[in-house]
Structure formats: C-alpha cells, structure tokens
Amino acid sequence: xxxxxxxxxxxxxxxxxxxxxxxxxxxxxxxxxxxxxxxxxxxxxxxxxxxxxxxxxxxxxxxxxxxxxxxxxxxxxxxxxxxxxxxxxxxxxxxxxxxxxxxxxxxxxxxxxxxxxxxxxxxxxxxxxxxxxxxxxxxxxxxxxxxxxxxxxxxxxxxxxxxxxxxxxxxxxxxxxxxxxxxxxxxxxxxxxxxxxxxxxxxxxxxxxxxxxxxxxxxxxxxxxxxxxxxxxxxxxxxxxxxxxxxxxxxxxxxxxxxxxxxxxxxxxxxxxxxxxxxxxxxxxxxxxxxxxxxxxxxxxxxxxxxx
Numbered sequence: 001x002x003x004x005x006x007x008x009x010x011x012x013x014x015x016x017x018x019x020x021x022x023x024x025x026x027x028x029x030x031x032x033x034x035x036x037x038x039x040x041x042x043x044x045x046x047x048x049x050x051x052x053x054x055x056x057x058x059x060x061x062x063x064x065x066x067x068x069x070x071x072x073x074x075x076x077x078x079x080x081x082x083x084x085x086x087x088x089x090x091x092x093x094x095x096x097x098x099x100x101x102x103x104x105x106x107x108x109x110x111x112x113x114x115x116x117x118x119x120x121x122x123x124x125x126x127x128x129x130x131x132x133x134x135x136x137x138x139x140x141x142x143x144x145x146x147x148x149x150x151x152x153x154x155x156x157x158x159x160x161x162x163x164x165x166x167x168x169x170x171x172x173x174x175x176x177x178x179x180x181x182x183x184x185x186x187x188x189x190x191x192x193x194x195x196x197x198x199x200x201x202x203x204x205x206x207x208x209x210x211x212x213x214x215x216x217x218x219x220x221x222x223x224x225x226x227x228x229x230x231x232x233x234x235x236x237x238x239x240x241x242x243x244x245x246x247x248x249x250x251x252x253x254x255x256x257x258x259x260x261x262x263x264x265x266x267x268x269x270x271x272x273x274x275x276x277x278x279x280x281x282x283x284x285x286x287x288x289x290x291x292x293x294x295x296x297x298x299x300x301x302x303x304x305x306x307x308x
Contacts, residue, residue: 003044005077010037011049011063012070018057092121093286098135099128099148104272105252107163107298108148114297115290122286130228133202139275145287147275150204157278161291163298164248164272168208168263171233171249172242176259183264186216193223193241195232204270209244212267233258246270274298 013023014034024031042048049063059067099108108126115124129135132149139147140155154160170184178184197203213220223241226232229249236243237257250260274294281288 003041005073007037007041007044008070008073010034011041012067012074014038014050014057015059015063015067015070018059020057092119093284093289094123094125095146095284095286095290096125096127096144097146097148097290098138098144099126100130100132100135104148106248107272111290111294111298114293118293119286119289122289124290131197131201131203136275139277142277145276145280145284146290148272149275150270150272151275152204152207154273154275158275159278159281160273160275161295162271162273163294166270166272167247168212168267168270169245169247169249169260170242170263171236171245172259172261173236173239174257174259175239176242178261179259181261183262185264186212189213189242190216190218192221194220195224195226195235195241195243196220196222197229197232198225198227205244205246208267208270212244212263212265216265229253248272 010023010027010029013026014020017023017026020031020034020038024034027034038049045062047062048060049066051058051060097108097111112124112126115122127138127144129138129147129149132147132151135144135147135149136151136154136158138144139158148163150166151160170178170189172179178188181188194209196209197206199206209220209222224235226235229245230253232243232245233249233253233255235241237255244263245260247260247262274291276287276291281291
C-alpha cells in the first residue's frame with residue numbers, strides 16, 4: 001500500500017466538508033484532482049471511503065473510522081516540520097553540561113534558568129563532577145558537550161571562555177592568630193599547617209598552594225588531605241589547619257567559624273572557564289545556543305575561542 005500525505009490531506013478535507021467542491025476550495029485545488037486523489041486512495045485501501053450521490057456525499061463506515069487516524073497523521077507531520085525547523089535554529093536538543101567545584105553552583109543555576117527561559121526545547125543535562133580534571137577528561141572523550149571548571153592547561157582541540165575571575169583567599173578558623181587581619185600574605189603563613197585537596201585531583205588550588213609557598217620561601221606543610229572543598233572547609237573550621245581557596249567560596253559555604261582572608265600577594269587570578277570541543281559548536285546548534293546564552297549571562301569578558 002502506497003498512501004502519501006497529500007492523499008490523507010485531501011481525504012480529511014472532503015470528510016470534514018462532505019462536499020468535493022468546498023474541499024477543493026479549502027485546499028486551493030481544482031475539483032478534478034481532489035476527486036482523483038480520493039479515488040486513488042480508495043484503490044490503495046481496497047474499499048470506498050465515501051458514498052456519493054448527485055445530492056450529497058457521506059462517509060462510509062470505513063471512512064468514518066479513518067478520520068481520527070488521518071488527523072493524527074497530519075498533526076504528526078506538522079510536528080515533524082516544526083521540530084526540524086526548531087532543531088535547525090538550535091531551539092531544541094540535548095546538551096550535556098558537567099561542572100565541578102563548590103563555588104560553581106550559583107553560576108550553573110543561573111545558566112540553567114536562562115537556557116530554560118530562552119530555549120525550553122533544549123534539555124540541559126547537568127552532571128556534577130568532583131574535580132575539574134574529571135570534567136575535562138569527560139569532555140575530551142566526548143562523554144559531555146560542555147565543561148565548567150578551572151584549568152591552568154587545556155588540550156589543543158578544546159576551546160574555552162572565561163565566565164568569572166576569582167581571587168585567592170586563605171581560609172582560617174575564627175580562633176586563628178590571623179583571623180582578624182584584613183588580608184594576609186603567604187609569608188604570614190610560614191609554619192602553618194594546611195588542609196588541601198589531594199595532588200592527584202589536578203586542582204589548580206593544589207598547584208597554587210605549593211608554588212606560592214615556595215615563592216614565599218617555605219614548603220607548605222599539608223597535614224591532611226580532603227576529598228572535596230566542603231570537607232576542606234569543615235576541617236579548617238575544626239582548626240585542623242588553614243587552606244588556600246577561592247573568593248567565590250563565600251557564596252557557597254556559610255560557616256560562622258570560618259574567616260576568609262584576601263591574599264595580599266600580587267598573584268594571578270583564577271579563571272572559571274567554560275570549555276567545549278573546538279569543532280563541535282559548528283555542527284551542533286543546540287550547543288551553540290547554550291554557548292551564546294552563557295556568553296550573555298555569565299561571561300566576564302575574558303577568554304578566547306568564541307563560537308562563531
């Protein structure tokens with residue numbers, strides 16, 4: 001059986017008008033092609049769909065049974081076209097978004113709300129990662145589409161854009177000898193015990209802690225490692241040691257027993273960056289839409305490799 005959409009469209013028009021002439025006008029067709037389309041459809045189905053007389057046209061029982069399925073087919077065809085056009089404009093799709101770090105939650109929430117408001121047809125799948133290097137690895141392997149994190153080094157085929165510039169701060173317990181200072185330098189921390197993320201996590205904070213300590217003339221004495229930032233801060237609050245962390249942590253962790261002191265040394269800021277495959281944004285319109293929204297909603301104005 002070879003039934004096309006135009007035959008279904010003609011059948012439904014005649015079924016609703018019960019008049020070949022009015023159906024032809026509605027379809028902007030001449031009447032003979034309408035009659036031929038119905039006859040061809042009846043031959044394909046092997047049964048009459050209309051009872052015709054000189055005075056009126058009525059549906060047969062088979063014709064009546066096909067009105068609802070015919071409407072469903074035409075609605076599905078309309079959705080098919082609408083979906084294709086929306087996908088072509090980047091208005092629908094699925095974008096896998098991985099993020100890492102306690103201080104990224106606010107940024108991720110703002111981006112997700114903006115995507116939902118501007119492109120409700122895009123499903124932004126949010127995937128929390130413990131560390132930025134894990135997110136970058138997933139991006140390189142093609143398991144995700146966008147990563148949000150802090151990296152000092154990025155693979156050559158990955159594009160990035162800075163969405164926030166963060167300064168380094170030192171977390172100390174409220175009982176610490178430096179707790180009431182307006183700021184501290186790394187030299188002030190000589191001899192202090194530190195709590196840190198493990199070196200194997202690839203965290204930029206681990207590298208910064210040890211490099212800044214060496215520049216200040218000492219080796220950082222890490223007395224305990226913790227699996228994530230929340231645990232690090234809880235250990236600082238418990239007076240196990242101090243920690244080098246980010247200014248944005250203030251928005252994510254509220255602990256009255258902590259003091260976050262700006263680092264007075266002239267050091268490079270830490271960039272929170274979005275990363276994606278350089279060639280992927282050229283073919284995935286949904287991804288391009290998310291990147292454009294991120295540029296508008298989140299970008300600090302720094303970064304490189306903007307999507308076209």
